[in-house]
Amino acid sequence: MNATRFIVVSLLVTLAGIALLLWLIFGFPDRLVPTDPAPTVGEYALRCAAFVVSWPTLVITVLFGEPRGLALFILFIPSGLIWATIIELVLKVKRGKWPNPKSSFERSGQGGK
DSSP states (O other): OOHHHHHHHHHHHHHHHHHHHHHHHHHSOOOOSTTSOOOOHHHHHHHHHHHHHHHHHHHHHHHHOOOOTTHHHHTHHHHHHHHHHHHHHHHHHHHHHSOOHHHHHHHTTSSOO
């Protein structure tokens, strides 16, 4: 496991989750009356991206209740850690399936000095 990549990915996912949530809250107008225009494709895409990034946060709030105020943003830290773990596992599995071509080339006697 690459600790630097794990920390960077977890920080970036945490910040991306907070940014997506704030963009959803402040970036798009509320639909208060039926005569308001329908949500755009961009709004739907942003909602889907925010849900994919923050599903661990949503699970935590369902299990333990939603915190009030700024404590909600602290819940994006476990979301970042979970996504960093998923990325590390995918890279580890991918690396295990593909053998190193250089080592097989050297074992055949064709490589080296």
